[in-house]
């Protein structure tokens with residue numbers, strides 16, 4: 001059933017309403033667990049849309065196998081999705097920097113609070129992101145060091161290629177995931193694909209993972225495809241390649257490829273005069289798990305992230 | 310006055326983005342002032358231009374104190390200013406969320422690093438700042454409570470209010486916060502406007518910076534003595550939020566005194582003109598912040614009031 005979580009007035013004859021779809025199992029008691037599938041905090045990240053659609057479809061077709069409550073939140077930032085905007089239109093701060101939100105604040109902070117309160121208490125929450133329009137990512141789960149012990153075992157069930165355990169910058173303390181983890185609601189952040197697009201195989205891959213996690217938690221007794229074993233890594237093994245100059249990036253490799261140290265990754269060129277401004281090579285042997293998708297780069301723009309071997 | 314180039318970013322289809330600084334005096338790095346970091350901070354840019362003028366005159370009159378130097382950086386983001394963007398034009402990132410910066414990182418991290426590298430060793434740092442919600446402020450000094458904050462020195466501005474803010478997680482990457490961590494005494498000055506020039510409040514703020522410099526022995530100058538500042542913890546401000554959305558019609562201005570129940574604004578139905586809500590003061594005090602957009606959402610804080618009770622923190626209270 002579709003439920004309203006929060007509704008606020010916009011100035012001219014419109015309401016912003018955040019909704020979720022709650023799917024209930026046929027039998028329930030006080031021990032029935034709840035999983036939240038959340039996406040659309042960043043309005044230009046759409047990979048999670050397919051996951052939400054597919055999970056709805058699978059659960060509808062296999063109702064008898066569902067043993068837990070599934071809450072699907074496909075659009076935490078509906079105005080952002082509608083305007084192809086990462087943030088909330090007209091609001092300066094990133095929506096994923098204002099959790100757990102507050103009552104006495106802006107519209108965005110009110111919405112954040114309502115979302116946080118609604119999810120709090122679930123057994124587990126999956127927050128699905130899609131990189132941005134600039135970078136393509138392999139399916140991965142990102143976990144802060146403090147929560148690694150608890151979350152890595154769950155992340156391994158999610159059928160992703162990579163689990164990145166990163167050090168937690170202070171700014172990340174106001175993300176949805178951090179806020180929920182702080183109050184004991186285990187939250188995993190999925191990153192995959194690229195902004196403004198849907199990568200079908202990635203979406204289906206993560207759906208298989210969510211079902212396997214649900215099976216592990218006793219929330220699903222239907223079929224589950226075998227899940228892949230992800231590489232689990234900390235920051236130390238990740239090398240960043242940034243543009244040394246502004247220009248147009250022409251890749252020489254494919255995303256998700258293995259490269260050797262010194263191997264040619266691509267060029268930054270100047271189309272005005274045909275000059276190669278930077279000839280980019282790999283700093284290490286490893287897997288290119290992030291690759292620049294958007295061709296125009298400024299000095300400093302991220303070109304690739306390589307997981308060193 | 311010497312003009313310096315702190316940082317340059319080259320591009321293939323645009324002129325370089327340069328960060329320029331204006332240096333006055335020689336010797337100890339005493340004061341650095343930073344203006345616009347976001348593309349809409351026109352008032353902040355304007356304040357710096359006024360300050361450069363003032364310092365130039367003082368220099369010509371020989372009124373800069375020997376052995377002290379001042380650096381003014383009017384703008385750290387010409388690319389956004391020139392294209393009507395608030396944040397970095399390509400990736401929409403905010404330079405003031407990138408400090409202390411990283412010279413091998415992403416573009417705005419490099420800009421922040423390029424800037425911070427030059428300005429981090431100053432004894433005093435002033436940023437002309439803007440707020441994340443659209444609105445007008447009573448001119449004030451804002452200090453982040455990092456454990457390194459220096460409230461006594463802030464009183465030398467002689468502005469009516471000093472607001473003490475407990476940093477939120479997203480504050481830890483701002484210039485003000487990082488200046489303090491690097492042991493610069495850092496102050497953010499807020500004037501009434503951001504995207505428009507308001508000469509009156511700009512002049513007030515420049516007067517306060519001149520007082521600050523004079524009282525810290527950076528210049529010799531005689532100006533107005535200004536206010537005895539009240540120190541107000543931000544958490545004590547009364548927030549007044551809307552219940553309805555629509556056209557926002559303010560009935561008060563910043564610095565007005567209000568009593569509990571006083572009508573601060575009306576929310577008007579955008580089609581039929583009926584009054585949907587009277588936004589009322591939740592306590593007695595002075596209007597410190599007011600929303601400035603012509604329209605408003607529901608559930609949004611549109612006023613902040615300094616309650617009378619907040620003045621007990623100050624040694625000398627002006628409101629009795």
Ligand SMILES: [Zn+2]
Pocket residue numbers: 041042045129130131
């Ligand atoms: Zn995202």
